[in-house]
Amino acid sequence: MISTASVREDGQVVELAWKDGASARFHAMWLRDNALDDKTRSPGNGQRLVTILDIPRETVVRHAAIDGGDLAIQFGPEGKDVRFPSRWLRDHAYDRQQARSNGWLAGGVKAWTKATMQDAVPRASYADVKKSPAALARWLGAVRDHGFAVMDGLPAESGGLCKVVDLFGFIRETNYGRWFEVRAEVNPTNLAYTNLGLQAHTDNPYRDPVPTLQVLACIDNTVEGGESSVVDGFAVAEALKEESPEGFRLLSSCPARFEYAGSAGVRLRAKRPMIELGPDGEMIAIRFNNRSLAPVVDVGFDDMPAYYAAYRRFAELIEDERFEVTFRLQPGEAFIVDNTRVMHARKAFSGTGSRWLQGCYADKDGLLSTVAALEEVARA
């Protein structure tokens, strides 16, 4: 609950204090632009009905009062009365220290290692998440927070993996199809279609936008080897930063280049860093794939040796067992990875027996939206 509201700086600023001792200042212009009344925001869909150009440049707060726990404001020169709930203001306060060191992780994101994750792999059965919104919210929440999860109880048949995506969103179709086969081939267009081991990697870094989710589902698996593993790219990037701030700086401040030209008519190229930070330094994406890394040409000559040393060290850490969580997919099982964070790998497998996986891509917008909506309903 707000305890006091004071108008400052000729109405440019309102200073609020809450009963628990917290305080925050808000600018008149910010408050006006974010007003919650039904002339500013559509009551039906919540969209803003005015543009910044509809709001007078000389907007001030004429007076501010506390009324039933709400902040009641009159804006000049419009003479417009608006109320803001105490909780809403508290949740949207921006009057705080903003500076954080590069590579910070958003709230909720939990970096993990083998020690913390090998025995705690998020897992659900398809039947459970299908019938229980709470179970679905937990499973999707694990993907949001940990960047991967396993699902079992899927039909071990072609296309069964689409059921996973149907739970929260839509398949991202690509030149590989709506989904693609991951089976050993004699003349593969992609090295994934062999029985070689694959170093931990993110998929399709040569695509912009990159597919932000990947599902890999098992239909058949009787080979020796071929286990799947996952590595938290954020945890590895944090470890690199700890050891070598300069290496972290180079991999996050120099774009890399990725390319795939494995079949006729396809010339996919992207220019993005291996470690991507938002403009405020938040760690937002990892791209790592030795197969499709193109010549890196956006690093200065003098920095190139240190860039390569950082890339090598990043690769060593990615291979370090302490980051690797391993499991063996059985028919009817699938896993999903946040392809902007969690790398996946495959152990080599023998030619006897068969191993048939299918993969598909999807995007995080739908997953994050669905879990947010489910959690909102659960809280209500």
Next chain:
Amino acid sequence: MISTASVREDGQVVELAWKDGASARFHAMWLRDNALDDKTRSPGNGQRLVTILDIPRETVVRHAAIDGGDLAIQFGPEGKDVRFPSRWLRDHAYDRQQARSNGWLAGGVKAWTKATMQDAVPRASYADVKKSPAALARWLGAVRDHGFAVMDGLPAESGGLCKVVDLFGFIRETNYGRWFEVRAEVNPTNLAYTNLGLQAHTDNPYRDPVPTLQVLACIDNTVEGGESSVVDGFAVAEALKEESPEGFRLLSSCPARFEYAGSAGVRLRAKRPMIELGPDGEMIAIRFNNRSLAPVVDVGFDDMPAYYAAYRRFAELIEDERFEVTFRLQPGEAFIVDNTRVMHARKAFSGTGSRWLQGCYADKDGLLSTVAALEEVARA
């Protein structure tokens, strides 16, 4: 053609000079990692067969010679002989000044205004691009370079817009469907479904990844008003930077927040700046949408007045007629925009007559890949 090749710094570096006077240095490690031989790169699909950890840390160039125009190198300690074509080395030289001021545009990207574009709108007929790879390459190339293009001669029927996307890639399905209706509704879930004018905007900035392409196709249009217009966000951002380097800095270095919660089960949120730069300062995306801008909370208190002033000025420039290119869609016509660059707007229209548009989203990866492949074939 290379004229001289000299090994420097105990084999860490090779210095090349070309006959036209150009020169460039390359590091041994970079050359080894980017070797083009069939043990390093798969001859079939071009993917790299080795990881950085397969390459000795102490890699050097033992000797370098010019042979038939190629650079012939022996790497130690592997004793591995590799050749690089002169042209390939020239194209991938990284020994150059890297520093550019923030907001630079990639080669090929041409910022435009009404003066340069109103009478030069890129346009093609569906029949032509369908039968002529050269015409298709030109039309897709216009989208790559200018961020938009018009197509006519489409069937004026529901779903006809998918034919545009089929030319180069795949529809990005969302909670709005594979495509969506843009028709006036009485209780709209989205303000696009009214007859109000819409300020120039990019679509779905609340989605991450944002849809990077949008197609809007006209099936029926007999209303008064309702013209479409497009604005080059890169040109406007350049104008802002020119006027106010500090305003440009704030809009590009502080994340904004976007949100859409217009229907049950949908809580889409993203945190991205209005002007997005790559880590090397390249201008890579514009996000601008008054309807879905959420409270901005990632700007420091002291910077907020200047941030809002920059946002207002950016909006004013976006509304400035000198950036606006206008056209009226006829039935069977569509336009495509690069939704990471070009904003689109709609004029208000009257209630008499009817206006039926459909929209869909797609992604730039497929478009850029297709045009690159077509141009490669044309050059061959």
